[in-house]
Amino acid sequence: MVRTEFSLWLVPAKPLYDEISDIIGQFAAAHSAVCFEPHVTIYSGPSDDTEASNILQALGQTFRAITLNPSKVGVGVCITKLLFIEFGESQALRAMLEIAKGRSAQPQEFVLKPHMSLLYANPSEVDLVRLSCDLTIPKGPYVFDHVKIIETEIPVTSNETIEGWRIVGECVLGG
Numbered sequence: 001m002v003r004t005e006f007s008l009w010l011v012p013a014k015p016l017y018d019e020i021s022d023i024i025g026q027f028a029a030a031h032s033a034v035c036f037e038p039h040v041t042i043y044s045g046p047s048d049d050t051e052a053s054n055i056l057q058a059l060g061q062t063f064r065a066i067t068l069n070p071s072k073v074g075v076g077v078c079i080t081k082l083l084f085i086e087f088g089e090s091q092a093l094r095a096m097l098e099i100a101k102g103r104s105a106q107p108q109e110f111v112l113k114p115h116m117s118l119l120y121a122n123p124s125e126v127d128l129v130r131l132s133c134d135l136t137i138p139k140g141p142y143v144f145d146h147v148k149i150i151e152t153e154i155p156v157t158s159n160e161t162i163e164g165w166r167i168v169g170e171c172v173l174g175g
Contacts, residue, residue: 005154006047006168008055008100009039010093012116013065013145019138023118027083027131033121034159040068040116040144042093043100044152045108052149052168055103059096060171065145066092068114073135075128080120080156083128085137087114096147116142120162146172 012020020038028035047055068087076082093114101107118135119126148170153161 003154004046005044005152006052007044007150007152008042008059008096009037009148009150010042010066010096010144011037011039011146011148011170013143016138016142020116020118023135023137027119027121031119031121031126033119034162036117036120036162037148038116039148040087040093040114042096042112042147043108043110044154045101045104045110046106047104047149049168051103051105055100056147056149056169056171058099058103059147060173062099063092063096064174065143066090066173067141067143068093070137070140070142073132073137074115075132079122080162081115081117082121082126083119083131083135084115084117087116087142090114120156120159144173146170 017038024038025035068090071086071088074084074086093112097110097112149168151166151168153164156162
């Protein structure tokens with residue numbers, strides 16, 4: 001069953017944004033995959049544009065730039081979590097999650113496992129072991145300075161699904 005969710009993304013500051021975007025672009029080109037914006041998903045659930053805007057405003061007023069430390073490169077089996085950078089626990093991310101849930105009319109359980117995907121592709125078509133071994137990621141710590149809310153179609157099954165995502169709003173942290 002297809003449904004719409006709103007996802008809260010923490011987006012890296014420049015120049016890290018550009019470095020990760022380049023990595024994503026190279027992987028997308030090599031694997032006939034889609035390019036996407038570098039981000040860490042903090043929360044996902046049902047919402048609407050007004051509620052999403054209120055959540056963004058609260059986060060922008062409550063938080064300043066957030067620093068995360070990359071811990072390792074990970075691999076998975078899901079189109080949207082195939083090759084990624086894992087981050088350690090963060091009290092700031094946990095607080096952001098709680099604010100988003102607290103301001104949601106239909107709060108959802110969300111398991112916070114901070115990571116930044118580098119490739120959205122069909123897992124059976126990618127040699128993940130080779131990619132993860134050959135990958136050099138930028139040194140940490142990583143600074144994230146703004147948040148976005150994206151309307152997504154779930155489940156994600158193809159490049160077309162990802163290309164149909166819509167930016168609902170964004171704000172600079174502390175701005």
